[in-house]
Amino acid sequence: MANILAADIGGTTCKLGLFSDDLELLHKWEIPTETFPDGGKILEDIHEVFVKETANHGLDLTDIIGVGLGVPGPVDFKNGIINGAINLNWNGKKPISYEFEKMSGIRTIVDNDANIAALGEQYKGAGSGYDDVVMMTLGTGVGGGIVVNGLLAHGHGGAAGEIGHIHVDTKRRFQCNCGKKGCLETVASATGIVNLARHHFHNGVETRLSKTLEEGTVTSKAVVDAAKSGDALGIKVLDEVAGFIGLALSDISVLTNPNYFIIGGGVSRAGDILMDRIRKHYKRLTFPPAHENTEIVFAELGNDAGIHGAARLVKQYLT
Ligand SMILES: [Zn+2]
Structure with missing residues (x-):
């Protein structure tokens, strides 16, 4: 055995x-x-x-x-x-x-x-059969892993694949757990969705979530649900989240040129309203040879x- x-x-x-x-x-x-x-x-x-x-x-x-x-x-x-x-x-x-x-x-x-x-996703899940895959997990934070030629990239100090800390928000609006500002995690995780919702609410964007935003109890799921029902603030937040994710994926695409970008984690349950926007921004930003053969898909193995x-x-x- x-x-x-x-x-x-x-x-x-x-x-x-x-x-x-x-x-x-x-x-x-x-x-x-x-x-x-x-x-x-x-x-x-x-x-x-x-x-x-x-x-x-x-x-x-x-x-x-x-x-x-x-x-x-x-x-x-x-x-x-x-x-x-x-x-x-x-x-x-x-x-x-x-x-x-x-x-x-x-x-x-x-x-x-x-x-x-x-x-796991590269070998058995959404990237099955392909050697070059990048996974992004959108949860409380943003995690990631980069598989190149079938092997995980670890890097000199083990920080390879920490794609939640790619600097994307050049306005540097929110503090990240890592001590820096502007990381993808501050604008694309569940926490990031709440950060952006609060920010736009304070700047006067219309929303049906004003009560929970004022009380400080709003959740990322409520923001996503609001977007699905046409709420102006919800849609603005999801557009921005998808823009930042598309930007990060675009940056990664010219480093490892993966077959698949796999998106997982609780925030990915937002579904097509998020995914369609990510794909749109990715296509808009990315070096053509690096997007023509790359698909952005949901994780399969949970x-x-x-x-x-x-x-x-x-x-x-x-x-
Ligand atoms: Zn960070």
Whole structure:
């Protein structure tokens, strides 16, 4: 047997998967992430459930050729070290690969969660069959992953693919979590949609959302829904969001010239009202040879993208 185990560790749940040698997902399950008091039990919990679930499938850990882990934070890919993960209560550098290998006796590889999601979509999802794919995840923040020639780009310090921090808002209106202003994340995430809605509301744009905007309780979903029903402010915000995303994709297109840009995350559920606008702006801005063969599509694997990518990493680097 040469099975593979994968875990995508999130702030509230860990998604886990057991794969065959040729990367078919045999079984998937979830466990809660025990982040209190210091996230110290997370790897142990994963190990324990791996032992149990492999046994349930008539296997033991000696049948497993590798473990792939995804973590929500910056990763030194070569050395398998995560440099802090706020959502997991992990502070400072933590040698994840080493710790999990010591615990399980199985070779382990670790990468950032946005990267493994991108690799999962490239290999098994919306980019399936193509070697050059870029994924953009529009959630509370904006994450991303860049696959070139079938491999994730990591870069010198692991920051390759952090496309949420491409500078797009030259007016530098909103503060980003990274400490800078003007990042894509400040104008294209769920938070970014709310930033823009507030900004235009204060500048007098008409809207039916004035009550929640005044109270400070407006949500990105409410802004999207308002746009769908023709609200002037909602439409203005979505136009601007799509313009910034189109600009970022256009910049990326001449760096890696992907077959597919894959858009995922909660904000992508806005659907065609957002996607049509992204495609329009992308086409308007992009170097013709870089848009003629590139499609912008929605992600297909949802929450399973990460485990598929983590398993793929095992196959690429540990076998
Ligand atoms: Zn930033």
